[in-house]
Amino acid sequence: MKYQIIPVTPFQQNCSVIWCDTTLKAAVIDPGGDIERVLTEVNKLGLTVEKILLTHGHIDHVGGAQKLASSLNVPIVGPHIADKFWLDSLPKQSQNFGFPAVEVFAPTQYLTEGDEVNVGEQLLSVIHCPGHTPGHIVFFSKLSGLAWVGDVLFRSSIGRTDFPQSNHQDLVNSITQKLWPLGNHVSFIPGHGPMSTFAEEREHNPFVADQLLG
Numbered sequence: 001m002k003y004q005i006i007p008v009t010p011f012q013q014n015c016s017v018i019w020c021d022t023t024l025k026a027a028v029i030d031p032g033g034d035i036e037r038v039l040t041e042v043n044k045l046g047l048t049v050e051k052i053l054l055t056h057g058h059i060d061h062v063g064g065a066q067k068l069a070s071s072l073n074v075p076i077v078g079p080h081i082a083d084k085f086w087l088d089s090l091p092k093q094s095q096n097f098g099f100p101a102v103e104v105f106a107p108t109q110y111l112t113e114g115d116e117v118n119v120g121e122q123l124l125s126v127i128h129c130p131g132h133t134p135g136h137i138v139f140f141s142k143l144s145g146l147a148w149v150g151d152v153l154f155r156s157s158i159g160r161t162d163f164p165q166s167n168h169q170d171l172v173n174s175i176t177q178k179l180w181p182l183g184n185h186v187s188f189i190p191g192h193g194p195m196s197t198f199a200e201e202r203e204h205n206p207f208v209a210d211q212l213l214g
Contacts, residue, residue, distance in 0.1 A: 002019050004016070018119055026120075054079045056135060066105040082133075124140060127179075131169075138152060152174055153188065
């Protein structure tokens with residue numbers, strides 16, 4: 001699995017263009033905004049986008065999804081249906097966070113634990129990781145040892161749990177019971193900031209390091 005990270009929106013959210021090197025079929029994960037930049041990168045790479053993938057319903061991750069889907073005539077896939085209330089609140093989110101106005105939309109398909117998503121000949125596993133939001137999902141490429149974790153986990157930090165229907169213990173459980181078993185070798189692309197590995201976070205993350213949680 002190949003990828004290009006494109007920071008978008010004033011929140012510098014890590015939108016990712018991912019693609020199968022054999023077919024040049026691609027997906028865009030979490031297009032929160034700055035869609036022209038995303039389209040420019042897609043064209044530069046010579047890719048054919050098949051779908052848009054969403055990890056969760058916060059505006060900095062989904063704010064450009066409908067516009068991009070319409071531009072490319074592709075489906076929006078994800079997140080888990082438990083984040084429907086976040087997608088339904090997009091007009092209010094745009095006002096609260098000073099984003100351009102975004103209308104309510106529904107994805108073509110919601111995802112759940114155990115689903116799989118194809119990108120060309122590559123396969124992504126879907127892992128439901130509630131905590132930051134109740135419907136947050138993670139996309140995992142076993143073949144590449146790569147995970148797109150949205151706002152579940154960051155380098156040296158974890159997602160916020162002060163939003164409606166957030167839950168700190170659920171978030172810790174998602175990280176330790178669902179992400180860590182994927183393997184210490186796994187590299188992850190968070191929703192914001194630099195990449196890291198599960199090994200690094202298990203050793204040094206001040207919220208979920210192994211020595212802190214026993």
